[in-house]
Amino acid sequence: MSVLEARAVTKRFGGLTAVKDVDLVVNEGEILGLIGPNGAGKTTFFNCLTGMETPTAGDVTYKGAPLPKRPDLITKAGVARTFQNIRLFNNMTALENVIVGRHTRTKAGVFAAVGRGPRYHREERESEQTARDLLTFVGLGRVGDELAKSLPYGDQRRLEIARALATDPGLLLLDEPTAGMNPNETAAAIDLVKGVQARGIAVVLIEHDMRFVFGLCDRVAVLVQGQKLLEGSPSEVQSDDRVIAAYLGKPTEAETAGDKQ
Amino acid sequence: MTSQTIPEARVRSAPDLGVLLTGAGALLLVGSALLPWAGYAGFPGKMTLSGYPGGARLYVLLLALPALALLRPLPGRAAALRAAANVELAVVALTVYFVAYAGGGFVNVGGGVYPAMIGAILYLVGSRRLPTSEAVAEGVALPDASWRFPVESLVVAGTAGLALWLFVIGLGMPSSSIASGSDLTLGPLSINDVANSGQFLAYVITIAGVALVAGRLGLLKSLTIMTGRHPKLFVAAGFIAAAAFPFTQNGSGESLSIAARIGVFAAAAVGLNIVVGLAGLLDLGYIAFFGVGAYFGALVSGSVTSVTGVHLPFALTIVLGGLVSGIFGLLLGAPTLRLRGDYLAIVTLGFGEIFRITVNNLDGSAGPSLTNGPNGVSNIPDLALGSFNFGANHTLFGIDLSFQSNYYWLELLLLAFVMTSFLRLSESRIGRAWVAIREDELAAAATGINTTRLKLLAFALGATLAGAAGTVNAHVVKVAAPDSFTFIESATLLAAIILGGMGTVPGALLGATVLYLLPEKLRFLHDLRLLVFGIALVLIMRFRPEGLVASKRRAREFHDHETDPAAEAVA
Amino acid sequence: MDVFFQQLVNAIVLGATYGLVALGYTMVYGIVQLINFAHGEIYMLGGFGALTTYLALPSGTPAGISLPLMLVGGIAVSVTAAVIMERFAYRPLRSAPRLAPLITAIGVSVFLQELVRNFYPHARSARNFPQLVNPDYQIRLGSNVQISAPQLLTVTVALVGMVTLSTFVRRSRTGRAMQATAQDPDTARLMGIDTDRIIVTAFVLGAALAALAGVSSGLQFGQVDFHMGFITGVKAFTAAVLGGIGNISGAVLGGFILGLVEVMATQYAPDPFSGGAWKDAWSFVVLIIVLVFRPTGLLGERVAARA
Numbered sequence A: 001m002s003v004l005e006a007r008a009v010t011k012r013f014g015g016l017t018a019v020k021d022v023d024l025v026v027n028e029g030e031i032l033g034l035i036g037p038n039g040a041g042k043t044t045f046f047n048c049l050t051g052m053e054t055p056t057a058g059d060v061t062y063k064g065a066p067l068p069k070r071p072d073l074i075t076k077a078g079v080a081r082t083f084q085n086i087r088l089f090n091n092m093t094a095l096e097n098v099i100v101g102r103h104t105r106t107k108a109g110v111f112a113a114v115g116r117g118p119r120y121h122r123e124e125r126e127s128e129q130t131a132r133d134l135l136t137f138v139g140l141g142r143v144g145d146e147l148a149k150s151l152p153y154g155d156q157r158r159l160e161i162a163r164a165l166a167t168d169p170g171l172l173l174l175d176e177p178t179a180g181m182n183p184n185e186t187a188a189a190i191d192l193v194k195g196v197q198a199r200g201i202a203v204v205l206i207e208h209d210m211r212f213v214f215g216l217c218d219r220v221a222v223l224v225q226g227q228k229l230l231e232g233s234p235s236e237v238q239s240d241d242r243v244i245a246a247y248l249g250k251p252t253e254a255e256t257a258g259d260k261q
Numbered sequence B: 001m002t003s004q005t006i007p008e009a010r011v012r013s014a015p016d017l018g019v020l021l022t023g024a025g026a027l028l029l030v031g032s033a034l035l036p037w038a039g040y041a042g043f044p045g046k047m048t049l050s051g052y053p054g055g056a057r058l059y060v061l062l063l064a065l066p067a068l069a070l071l072r073p074l075p076g077r078a079a080a081l082r083a084a085a086n087v088e089l090a091v092v093a094l095t096v097y098f099v100a101y102a103g104g105g106f107v108n109v110g111g112g113v114y115p116a117m118i119g120a121i122l123y124l125v126g127s128r129r130l131p132t133s134e135a136v137a138e139g140v141a142l143p144d145a146s147w148r149f150p151v152e153s154l155v156v157a158g159t160a161g162l163a164l165w166l167f168v169i170g171l172g173m174p175s176s177s178i179a180s181g182s183d184l185t186l187g188p189l190s191i192n193d194v195a196n197s198g199q200f201l202a203y204v205i206t207i208a209g210v211a212l213v214a215g216r217l218g219l220l221k222s223l224t225i226m227t228g229r230h231p232k233l234f235v236a237a238g239f240i241a242a243a244a245f246p247f248t249q250n251g252s253g254e255s256l257s258i259a260a261r262i263g264v265f266a267a268a269a270v271g272l273n274i275v276v277g278l279a280g281l282l283d284l285g286y287i288a289f290f291g292v293g294a295y296f297g298a299l300v301s302g303s304v305t306s307v308t309g310v311h312l313p314f315a316l317t318i319v320l321g322g323l324v325s326g327i328f329g330l331l332l333g334a335p336t337l338r339l340r341g342d343y344l345a346i347v348t349l350g351f352g353e354i355f356r357i358t359v360n361n362l363d364g365s366a367g368p369s370l371t372n373g374p375n376g377v378s379n380i381p382d383l384a385l386g387s388f389n390f391g392a393n394h395t396l397f398g399i400d401l402s403f404q405s406n407y408y409w410l411e412l413l414l415l416a417f418v419m420t421s422f423l424r425l426s427e428s429r430i431g432r433a434w435v436a437i438r439e440d441e442l443a444a445a446a447t448g449i450n451t452t453r454l455k456l457l458a459f460a461l462g463a464t465l466a467g468a469a470g471t472v473n474a475h476v477v478k479v480a481a482p483d484s485f486t487f488i489e490s491a492t493l494l495a496a497i498i499l500g501g502m503g504t505v506p507g508a509l510l511g512a513t514v515l516y517l518l519p520e521k522l523r524f525l526h527d528l529r530l531l532v533f534g535i536a537l538v539l540i541m542r543f544r545p546e547g548l549v550a551s552k553r554r555a556r557e558f559h560d561h562e563t564d565p566a567a568e569a570v571a
Numbered sequence C: 001m002d003v004f005f006q007q008l009v010n011a012i013v014l015g016a017t018y019g020l021v022a023l024g025y026t027m028v029y030g031i032v033q034l035i036n037f038a039h040g041e042i043y044m045l046g047g048f049g050a051l052t053t054y055l056a057l058p059s060g061t062p063a064g065i066s067l068p069l070m071l072v073g074g075i076a077v078s079v080t081a082a083v084i085m086e087r088f089a090y091r092p093l094r095s096a097p098r099l100a101p102l103i104t105a106i107g108v109s110v111f112l113q114e115l116v117r118n119f120y121p122h123a124r125s126a127r128n129f130p131q132l133v134n135p136d137y138q139i140r141l142g143s144n145v146q147i148s149a150p151q152l153l154t155v156t157v158a159l160v161g162m163v164t165l166s167t168f169v170r171r172s173r174t175g176r177a178m179q180a181t182a183q184d185p186d187t188a189r190l191m192g193i194d195t196d197r198i199i200v201t202a203f204v205l206g207a208a209l210a211a212l213a214g215v216s217s218g219l220q221f222g223q224v225d226f227h228m229g230f231i232t233g234v235k236a237f238t239a240a241v242l243g244g245i246g247n248i249s250g251a252v253l254g255g256f257i258l259g260l261v262e263v264m265a266t267q268y269a270p271d272p273f274s275g276g277a278w279k280d281a282w283s284f285v286v287l288i289i290v291l292v293f294r295p296t297g298l299l300g301e302r303v304a305a306r307a
C-alpha cells in the first residue's frame, strides 16, 4: 500500500528547472532516503510536496486523495515536515512549540478561549500531555520549559521532529535531520527515526550522511540535477557507478548521457 | 549587573570608604528632609515647615532609606544603592530647581537645600565606590510552610493595593489652573503650575527609583514568584481596590473622570496589544476602529445632533458597535493581510486617514449628511439603565458619589473584560498560533496553522474590542468628533504598549497611564508633549525595546541580536 | 476639454513632487527594507532650510542668486538631518526585529515635526515662503491651458533630479554598488562593498531629491509648514509602492500616476465625492487598491529577499 504518490512533479524557477518530472511512491511504514548532490532539488521537491512552492506541473496524492494546495491543509491531511535550516518558534518554549503542533487536531476558538468551559480545559490538558509525551519520545523530556532558541543544535532538530509529530502525521518528511550533529547525536537520531517508523509513520528523509542513509533506509532514491537518477534498495544504490559519478560531479560520459534519454 | 572581580583586600577592608561616604550622604539627606526647603510660602507640600518631611522631602527621605542596607551586606546591595543615589540626585536637583524657580531665584530657597545637595553628591560618590563583588540578588521563594499561604496572599493583595494607591495619589496631585484643551497658547504659567509640575515629576521619579532599588535587591523577583503563584488573587485584589476608588473621593469627580479616560485608553491599548503584541501585525490606524465604535455609539445614542434619531439600549449599542467595527476590520484585513508586514502598517495608516477625512466630510455639504462634519456628534445624553441614571450623583453606604463614578465603573468593567480576553486568549490555542505566526509564518503554516485566517482573526478581534471601547468612550466624553481620531492618537496607543512592554497586560496599563497622566499633570511640558514622545519612541527602541514590563519572550527576542553573531548574520 | 488639459498639467506638476519624494522611499526600502517614515519630514526640512537661507541673505538679493543658494541650503539641511537620522536612529537597529526600526521611524517623524513647530520661529502655523518666481507669470499651452512659472520650475527640477539620479545609479561605481546591495546585501558585502556607506548614500540621495521637492512646493504654494511632510510623505510612499518598490523608474511613474489620479478624482469623481475635501482620501483609496491587486507594483519590485 502506498501512502504518497508523486507523479511527474516539475518545478521551474525562471529558466532553471530545479525539479524535473520526478515520480516517487512512498509505501506505508517505510523509510525512504532521498539523496543527491547539493542543489539537486531535494529541498525544492519537499517544498512542492508540502505546499511551500506550487509545482509547475505534476500531481501528488496522499492515501489516494489529491493533496490540497495550502501548507496548513497538507499538514492537516497528514504530511508533516522539518526544515533544512531549522525553523522553530524561537521565543516560545520547547513545550509550547510542540503544543502548537496540535493546532490542527484541536478546536478551541476565541469564544472557548475566553469562556473556558470544561471542554476547553480538557482539550488543553490533552494537548499538553501529548506534547510532553512527544518531548520524552524525542529525548527532550527535561527541557520543556526552555526557550527553543536556547537549546543546542541537535536538540533543536529533535524538537522540530517532535513538533511535526504532534500534528499526527501519516508521513513525515525530514530535511537533513542530522546536519550539524556529532556522531553520538547521529546515532541517537537513527533510533529516533526507527521509533517514528514503529509508530506506523512513513518517513522520507533527505541526507548527505551516507552511512546514516544506507544504515537506516528501506529504499533510497537519488536525485541529480532535478531528475530522479534511480531508486532501489540501499545496496543497489550504493553499488551504482552513476551515483558515485553524480556525487563526484563528473558524469561518466556515455553512461549518463545514455541514461538521460 | 555582572559582578566583576575585584582585589580580595578591598572586599575585606572594612569599613570601606564607599560605605562611609554613602552613609554620610544618607544621613545628610535624612537631616535635610527635616529642614525647610523653601524660604517662602506657597510651594506645595509645606516645604517651609521644619521637623516635618513634607512634599518632595518625603521622596528624598525615602530614597535615602536603602542606605540601611549598609548595615548588612545584602546581595545586590551596591547596585541597589547606586540606583538609589542616581535617582536621589535627580529628585534633589529637580526639586531644588523648581523651588528656586517658583520662588523667583536661588536666594529664596530654605536651609535644607544645602545639606541635601551635599548629601546627594556624597551618596552618589560613595555608592559608586562600594565593593561590587557581591552576587546579583535572586528572588527568594518562601519555604513551603503552613504560614506561606496567608503571608503570600497578604503580600500579593497588598502589592495590588499599593500599586493602585500610588496611582491614585498621583492622580489626585494638583495639576494646574490652565484649562485643558488650550493646545496652542501656553499662556503664562503661574508659580503654582510650575511647583505642582515639579512635585509631580519628583513623585513619578521616586516611584520609578524605588521600583529600581527593589529590583536590584531581588524584591521584584520574589514578588513575581509570589504573584505568579496567586495570579487570581492578585487580579481580584487589584480589581476590588480599583472599584473602591470612588468611595475615597468625597463626592468629587475630577480624578474619577481622568481615571475613566485612562481606563478607556488602556482598554484600547490592550486591544491593540492583541494585534501588535501577540500576532505581530503593525496597525497604525487602530484609532479609526475606535472611532467607528464611537461614531456608531453616538449616532444611536438618541443625541439631538445625531441625524438618525435612533436610540438603542446601551448594552445593544456596545455589542453592535463592536461588530460594526469588526466588520470594517474584516473588510480591510481580508485583502491586505497577505501583504508584507510593513505594507500592512501603511494600509492601516491609510485607512485611518480615510476614516478621519470621511467623518470630517459627511456633513451634508461635502458629502451626505451623517456625522456633522468637524463638529461631530455631540450632546450625547447620559446613560440610563432602567431607573438608574448615570448622570446623577448617588449615595451608597452613606458615601456621596459623584456621577463620574458611574462612568468610572463602566470603564472599569470594560477594562476588566478586555484584559480577561487578552490574558485568556494569549494562553490559548489561538494565542499560541498568533505568537507562532509572529515568530515564523512559514513554519507556522507548515505546522498546520491557517495563517491568513488567524491573522484576520487577530485584526478583526482587535477592531471589535476597539469598537466596543469606542462606544463606551463616546458616552463618557459625550461627543464623537474627527479630531479625536488622528494618526497621532494611533501612534500614542502604539507607544503606550511599546513603552509598557509589548504583549503584556501590566505593560499596556502602565504605558497607558504614563502616556496619559504625564501630559495631564506636566502642563509646562504641554507643548513639548509630542516632541518628548517622538524622542521617547526612538530611545526606547534603541535601549529598551522590550519596554518597562518585559514579557519573557520579548526581552530575549529584542536583546539577543546584541550578543548572538549568528542572528546578526541572518538579518 | 480645456479643463481636462489644464488638470493634466496640474497632475504632472503634482506627480513630479510625489516622484521626487518617492525616490527616497524606494532607494532606502530597496536596500534596507525600511519604510523611512520620516522621509516626509526630510522633504519638509528642505523647504525650511531654503526659507532660512533666504532669510539669511541680505534683502534685495536678486532671485538669480538667492534661488540657487536656497536650493543648496535646503539640500544641506535635509541631507544633514537624514545622515544623523540614519546614523543614530536606524543603524543601531539594523539587525533588530522588523517592527523596531519602523516604530523608530515614526518617532523620528513626530520628533522632526515638533522640533520645527516648537523651535522654528513662528512655525506653529504656516510660514510664508518667498515668491521668487512670479506665479502670475503664466505660459500658455493652449487657448485656456497654462503652466505657471513655479510649476514649470518644479517639473524642470524634478526631471533634472530624476535623470541625474538614474544616470548615477546606472553608470557610477557607487550606483552599481547600490544596485548590488539591494539585490543581496550579504553577497555585496562579501564582494568588498562597504554596505554602510551605500546605505548612507541612499539616504543622502533621497534627502537631496526630497529637498528639491520641498523647495519647489514652497515656491509653488508660497508657504511651508511643519505638517506638510506627513501627507506628502505617505502619498509619495504610495507612489513608490504603485511603481514597484525598490524600482527607480517605478517611483517616478508611480508619482505621476498618483498625481493624475488625485487631480482627476478631485475634478471628476461623482458628486459629492469630488473637490478638495476628498482629495487625500482618494490617494489612500488608490494605495489600498494597488496593494490589494498588484502588491508588487506596476513595474515590479526590486527588493532583496529577507530571511
Ligand SMILES: Nc1ncnc2c1ncn2[C@@H]1O[C@H](COP(=O)(O)OP(=O)(O)OP(=O)(O)O)[C@@H](O)[C@H]1O
Pocket: A013, A016, A018, A036, A037, A038, A039, A040, A041, A042, A043, A044, A045, A084
Ligand atoms: N526560490 C527559488 N528561486 C530560485 N531558485 C531556487 C529557489 N529555490 C531553490 N532554487 C534553486 O533550485 C536548485 C535546487 O535547490 P534545492 O535547495 O532544492 O537543492 P537541494 O538538493 O536541497 O540542495 P542541498 O543539498 O544543498 O540542500 C538550486 O539550484 C537552487 O539554487
Ligand SMILES: [Mg+2]
Pocket: A042, A043, A044, A084
Ligand atoms: Mg536542501
